[in-house]
Amino acid sequence: MSVVTRFAPSPTGYLHVGGARTALYSWLHAQRHHGEFVLRIEDTDRERSTDEAVQAILDGMEWLGLEHTQGPYYQTQRFDRYKEVVAQLLEEGKAYRCYCSKERLDELREQQMTAKEKPRYDGKCRHLTKEQQDITQAHVIRFKNPQEGKVTWNDAVKGEITFANSELDDLIIARTDGTPTYNFTVVVDDWDMKITQVIRGDDHVNNTPRQINIFKALNATAPEYAHVPMILGDDGKKLSKRHGAVSVMQYRDDGYLPQAVLNYLIRLGWSHGDQEIFSLEEMKSLFDIHDINKAASAFNTDKLRWLNQHYIKTLPVKEVAAALQWHIDNLGLNLSEGPALELLIPLFSERVHTLKELAESIVYFYQDYQEFDAGAAKKHLRPVAKEPLELVASKLSELNEWTAASIQSAIDATAEQLSVGMGKVGMPLRVAVTGAGQSPNLDVTLLHIGQARCLERIRKALAFIAARAEG
Incomplete structure (x- = not known):
């Protein structure tokens, strides 16, 4: 099969x-x-x-x-089929019309709960003769559930499960307006569609014996069930x-x-x-x-999140870029204004856990930031940073080839000429070109931002330092 x-x-x-x-x-x-x-x-x-x-x-x-x-498939498009099977069960005496009012059923339920009994239909209409039935009167159709014996199935997850038929009542399979109910339509659909395994949540375990009994009434084989916790x-x-x-x-x-x-x-x-x-x-x-x-x-x-980062790091870059595009569009970024996504993804894959974080992290490669990160600016764009920024800007502007190696050489030369540690040049430069205090290595960051844009942003940072010095 x-x-x-x-x-x-x-x-x-x-x-x-x-x-x-x-x-x-x-x-x-x-x-x-x-x-x-x-x-x-x-x-x-x-x-x-x-x-x-x-x-x-x-x-x-x-x-x-x-x-x-x-x-x-849509169940609302299969109502004729459900009516056909309801009619079959009625004809074979495996279902019956029930005329009990909502008020009677509510009262019955209340009595049973007061007596600490399991609420269930008492079968009042189960044995009505044809003469006692009036199809013009409001009624539902109930399935005539076996009253003796038991239902047992070997669940693929939970093992053998047994319900006594005495625990099950005659469930409604068609409402007053003729629309079919869940437990009935599921059986007809699974039967017609030749379903061999039903994998579903274990909140459906109580439905299963009812459905198996309907399968038996239709002389059909029930599928194997696997109820997932x-x-x-x-x-x-x-x-x-x-x-x-x-x-x-x-x-x-x-x-x-x-x-x-x-x-x-x-x-x-x-x-x-x-x-x-x-x-x-x-x-x-x-x-x-x-x-x-x-x-x-x-x-x-x-x-x-850990798994997601793993896939960001290990999937082909083009696949990640394709998935990232939705977030790029959501931020309104124009990729023609910066580097190809495939160049940036490897730089950030160790730094982010989601594509949303990744998209938000690369905004400054495509559009200018509106303002500096307050904490980073306060710490790194101080008057002492003016000279390193001016000198590194001068060296960067003189580069004929904009490569990661030439950029790093300009940064190294600046630190050496001023006799300061790399951080005294690198951190103000990072804040200047990205607007924040964190980024991938400076050489590749500046490389992908571009020479003209980097120099313009350094001028912006110098203006910020000057304004801050003036008070």
Whole structure:
């Protein structure tokens, strides 16, 4: 049997970390077995589903590179199929019409909770005869769940799980307005799409026995289930908005590479020895759903930042530059006003953890800074810096070849001529040409800023020193 997995998000919000991990695991399982990966949008909750959320899911999947081979399918486009299966179950006596009012059900629930019983439908309408049923009267359709026996399945992550049928009630499969419910549509979809493995969060464990019973009622084979433990925040509590990114796309906005996010997500509940770094090909060949950890995993932002820096340093520079372009555009930088990104990325890869930090660090190569960093200017643009700056500017202006070697020679000669340490020349010069107190080595920094721009900025620094001296 060929492997077919699926990712089936509900478009009531963005694609978040937990959903992205589920999508990754499902995609990898299909990839490893040369199978199919289905993307299904479960949009039957019409009140909460939005077009914006659908697009956010599609954008997130595309950014991560998790390409589906089938779909996207939309449940709202399959209502005729669901009605067909509901009619089949009614005809076969495996479902029934329920006329109980909301008030009766609320009262029943309250009585059961007062008696410390598990709230469940009591089956009042289960045995109505055809003569007792009026299809013109408001009603829902309930699945006739077996009342005896048990449901057992071997979960790929959690092992054998058993539920007694007596714990399960007759769930609603079609609402009063005829729209189908989640547990029912999922079964019909997984059946029709020939899904072989369902990988999802362990908050769905309680849904599984209900779904398996519907599969049995349809004389269909249920897929293998793998229920993945939840992700906890840095503080050990359930991951939520307060722990960081609301959407996977927020990670792009914050400067993370998709390769780093994928590498981080696969390790967030799965491991292969002590290995931390995985190429995409290694992920495809090594990942096995049966090796997913049973315990919950804790999100660690520092670990993600470390991974991201690793990929900034090790990916081909052109790939990093392509991902960096979004941040460059976001800052409004014109790359024609400075060096190629490929020249700057290696200079900053040890200094930054995100593409956003990288983009913000290289602004001065493309446009003039508006003002000096206050702390750096106060410390290094003092009257004592006037002479070194004037002399180094003179030497830099005389260079016929603007190379890293000639620039360094001019700086060295200035320090030697004034009999001062390199810091007395280098630090004022760094602040003058970058506006701040930190940068890569001065020779390459000045090289990529350009001769004319460097000299203009040194004049600006000298004017600042003069104005400061005057009071």
